[in-house]
Amino acid sequence: MKDTAQETINKIYDSLTRAERQLASVILENYPMSGMGSITRLAEKASVSTPTVARMVQKLGYSGFPEFQDALRQEVEARFSNPIAKHESWAQSAPEAHILNRFTDAVMANIRQTLANIDSDQFDALTALLADEKRALYITGGRITHALSEYLHLHMQVIRARVRHIRGTSNAWPHDLLDMSEADVVLIYDIRRYENSTLRLAEIAKARGAKIALITDQWQSPISQYADVSLKCRIEAPSAWDSTIAMMLLSETLIAAVQEARWDQTESRMHTLEDMFDQTKIFRKFV
Amino acid sequence: MKDTAQETINKIYDSLTRAERQLASVILENYPMSGMGSITRLAEKASVSTPTVARMVQKLGYSGFPEFQDALRQEVEARFSNPIAKHESWAQSAPEAHILNRFTDAVMANIRQTLANIDSDQFDALTALLADEKRALYITGGRITHALSEYLHLHMQVIRARVRHIRGTSNAWPHDLLDMSEADVVLIYDIRRYENSTLRLAEIAKARGAKIALITDQWQSPISQYADVSLKCRIEAPSAWDSTIAMMLLSETLIAAVQEARWDQTESRMHTLEDMFDQTKIFRKFV
DNA sequence: ATTATTCTGAAAATTATTCTTCTCAGATTT
């Protein structure tokens, strides 16, 4: 069977030049509709010149733009006439039962349900807590969620001062709690199987009067009894393990929300960080 | 709001003449795709003359065929870009413009596009590489992707032996490469801004003959030139940072796939791990 | 850092296609 334009593009993507990749991205982005207008319009949308478009469609193996467009049209038509049949196959290059499709199905459902049941007031309250620099912020997670907590910590550090990551996995964490006061806030990730040491940590933090925020699964960590704010996420997946994507989504959204709330300060912090990166040559100069 | 072409046609259907009705039927039949070709093609499909088509689109209130076609195009676009009703609000307790909804929109689109453009053969090849215990597995990431690499490492450790996490953020990583041979595989996460040290690491690994697997963003890390397998993810988000959710999804799916591929061995490893947990009382007994 | 190579976009000329409109004879409807 002949390749779709999409497949062809992906196949030769590596051999494309800068402007062509830019164009290819735009085509793939809103595939296949973006290619349905005139060549000029597509060129404009991708911010490249018409000759670039003309050159590329020929690279893709079409005799010219009209032929390319015709191919696209047929693809749309095919998809339209198969109304809902195929629409749940995320990776069209794999069969419906492929783990890619099954797993993505589950994750999408998790996200949908997590969002549907979220209490946006709690979310906003948490955003406010995290944005408040007067409160020191402690972040911690369990065995599985450690990576998430680290990810949040990394970003929060850029956004604001006084952020600390507590390695719940080490047994030295009580040291980290020495300075904690009732003005502070602790954000804890905890999913099944809920860990004892994390619960202890929450209890101690509570005793010190800190605000406790919890990101947990739908069955809820026992920490929720101490939590001032708590967000529940769906974590089921067709796997021996749970999926923490919904938690990651909430974490990234929190990052975006806090960052938005204190953009003035964040911006200058980011610039400072950039400067330091420049000096240490960590990143490549271009791209 | 303005009527769709479909509605307009239905509205004036009774006042149409024979040939026009014939045409109208054809348009409605395979709506809206039938109108996407040239006026000649539509005329042929409906077995009417081109002047008839031209006359009718004007009756419908369009200035001419191109305008009519444009209207159709917009309608398709609207339908197409929301296969799952994009304009649904994910968190109904929050307004549509709330960051929760905006961010989730973007993430869903990222996932959809990542999956749509994924090469499932590459994915399967990577699964096979990771499942092959004869190959030692090295995992590493950059500043932002470090958490992801750690997450993958944690799970891979449970699934198989000979897994190592390289802290790309430290400068001691060359030590970790000492034992690397050409039977081994290195999985690297790298998104913009691509880091120099990660690139060096890839070069050295390549020189030692190891297989290189890359999980990168849509603009592709320069490492892709060395990679034997590479997966591209969309990472755009309405935020000052990128979203690594799509990468996380692929990572979790990889975990599920590898685990499925070697379930026999994984199962006993998991039991052993459980036993150890029991002995150390890390988890709560119930729940 | 310098040079060589490749890529890119603007402009324009050329060609191709598509759309609109017109005419009028024949078909269809009233």
Next chain:
DNA sequence: AAATCTGAGAAGAATAATTTTCAGAATAAT
């Protein structure tokens, strides 16, 4: 029989696509 509709054909207008040229930009190579 009269009025209306329709399609073939074709001419002209409008739009679109292709191709070329060339200078400047980006990239790769030295």
